[in-house]
Amino acid sequence: MTDAARPEPTEPAPGAHLVTEAERDELRRHGILLTKLEEIVNLGRSKSVWPLQFGLACCAIEMIAASMARFDIARFGSEVFRPSPRQADLLIVSGTVTKKMAPQVVRLWNQMPEPKYCIAMGACAISGGPFKQGYNVLKGIDRFIPVDVYIPGCPPRPEALLHGLLQLQEQIRTQKSSGPNVARHLRPGDRCDYAVPEFGERDLEPPANPAVWQAPSIVRNEKA
């Protein structure tokens, strides 16, 4: 995932910095919208994120509640829950991922086309939550797939899901189409095949994907 294939342009783009923000605002006041292609594309993409219709546990009920009349996720352009991963942009991991389920979640993620995003909804999807002492509970879905937004709560309220969705939209709006901070799906090394764990005799093989997640080394001062 290096950026060696795309060297950073040394010269600024022609015409860049010719128009200041103040002048852009002035133009907008006159009804002329001056923007970048990247921004307008990102704006469009962020307002029509289609989630995968994929419920795991308790949080899925709140996800359904968020799409119903009172909370109405349609206000934010995400009411189109797609049953097939091939048509979805967003994987909402809504609930406890058990070790028996983890390979299937990774497989679904692999089947989704880029650009795709992942929301870990609820304590269980983040870290195992209240069930993290369970022998069959995966301690966080980010051990296998990259997560864009974490929504804490057990379960998070529908409003929290909407807030998480807005955070994701903010991330999408600021994604770069070139340069060193180019979005993940535009990097040349990024392929869509995250390793699917196998069922082992005691645990998943491997228990975490080292390309995605590595245990941070924490040094603690033990009290003498």
Add this chain to the structure above:
Amino acid sequence: MSGVEPMFPSPSSGAHVNAVHDPFHGDLLEVSMGPHHPSTHGVFRMMVTLDGETIVKLKPVFGYLHRNHEKLGENTSYLGSMPYTDRLDYLNSMTNNWAYALAVEKLAGQPVPERAEYLRVILAELTRLLNHVCLAGFLLQDTGASGTPLMYAFREREKILDLFESLSGSRMMCNYQRFGGCRVDASPEWLAGAQTITNNFGRFLDEYEELITGNEIMMARTQGVGALTPELAISAGITGPMLRATGVNYDLRKVDAYGVYSRFDFRVPLGDHGDTYDRYMIRILEMRESIKILQQALPALPAGPIMDPKAKIRGFRPKAGEAYGRIEGPKGEIGFYLISDGSPNPYRYRVRPPSLVNLTVLEDMCLGQTIADAVIILGSVDIVLGEVDR
């Protein structure tokens, strides 16, 4: 070894079809439905073997939401398991709480004050309304009525959840019951709100029934589909609305008369055919009976404490022994089996899940039906995976 002839043998056994070509049926097709399938109500998986569109074999595969509830329960204190019971059947946290509290109260010989018993009945019946209305919505969703019935159901659900939230502080995971009573008292304003919802719920049901019950498509899709005989239902341990749809009169609210249910006048609706339509209708009728119970319980709520003053919250250690307590949950008999060895943690903590046992006959009901009907039959069983796999 035993030589006992099974009265109701399991229709087929083994994990998968070994050969997809069967000399009698011709080419069979094995379809794996789930665990990611929009209509399986969570992460449930069915290995379905099809002859054309007809199901010749169906094997449920469980465990995709096996969260080790029982192991966690044995590693924590008695009270520490109470929030976990919320997450068993995550639509009905109040009845799960009650079943667990009832089992521990049996284990410890703990009495419950009258006001708490009434509150428990009120909350359990509100939960029943909530569960059944969601079931009806999901079932209609499965038949293809996408959106509208579920939206109506969730509109009513949100009203009841508001009540739960204002009482317990949480919408779904109420963690409300305690051993020997309830956690917080209901204010007069709360009771007035519950009364309003109860008064209006009947009108909603009328509206809903007008929309759904007589609907021709609904009747064509559900009548005669997935019929179950009472003999098989009893042998397979089916409980709840699914059992009563076959005509067996067995409601724990009447049989065990736990709590203060013996003081209320209500009927137990019974079905005739045991098919999917009956299972739907039983739930609608049960909701009307629940409204009747609420109408009696809300005005009769006695004053007094909500917690037994002698109940121990901290340092709770029941004497060695065991107890099995069960109540009539919205999905069937939910029971807790506890063994105490005198320590603060239960030695054995077991949940008797109604959803799992009710799935025993899924294959019997689906054999000979089409694959599209399997979805509806599963919807009418009313499962929640948190409880099936625990």
Add this chain to the structure above:
Amino acid sequence: MMETLEQVRDRLLARFPGGEVTLIANPGPAAQHSLALGLNQAAAMALFLRDDPDLRLDYCSNVTGVDWPEKEIVESTKVTVPDPAGGPAKVVEQKTKRIQPGYLEVVYHLYSMALKHGPVIVRLRTGNRHDQVTVPSFTPVWRSCEFQEREVFDLFGVKFSDHPDLRRILMWDEFTAHPMRKDYVEPDDYEWEPTPHGTVLEKAKAHYPATAVAAPTAAVGAAHHTPAAAAVTTAAPVVRSDTGLETRATPAPKEGTP
């Protein structure tokens, strides 16, 4: 009203002369006593319980396993030892140790839907926890046992003869252990926990470097609670070890179950 459990036991013993039926008393306030059936005639006895016109226990509600591992019991007895010197006799406490053999137990809660009574609690006990773990299945008698007995097989390792489809139900097929046994050791995947506390913190600590190496004290103090603070510690110039990979290399802890 149903007959007492003693009467049920006596009738079972009269009906099955070679069989074993033991009444297990429950000392707790619930007073739900139970019957332990000998394994050789248990299935026939179950059939009798189901079909007997006075009992008609046609509904088997709950099936579950219980693990009773081997226990070392220390019994102390007071023995009076006469003093050889002729003084007053001494009271000496003698401790004897004995090993109570372990076994697995399957518990069935039976009710009658026809006569609306119950529960009658039936227990089956295996010979030990290793090789004599087969008990007769009650699935031919009550279909409701089908999935619940599979669960007992999966989580406790009790084998049921005559079960139509005895496979693992909750764990995957390749899994080898029986996790609900008391001596099960779960896989060590506590490399890092965002908010560890209690036993999780203890387990997670096994993965931390043994000695603190010149870490910024402020970050270390806060690292107990917040992931953000933990990230600060990671960025600090300390010895970085990929604990996740190292733990993979170490052999998994040995398990007590066969």
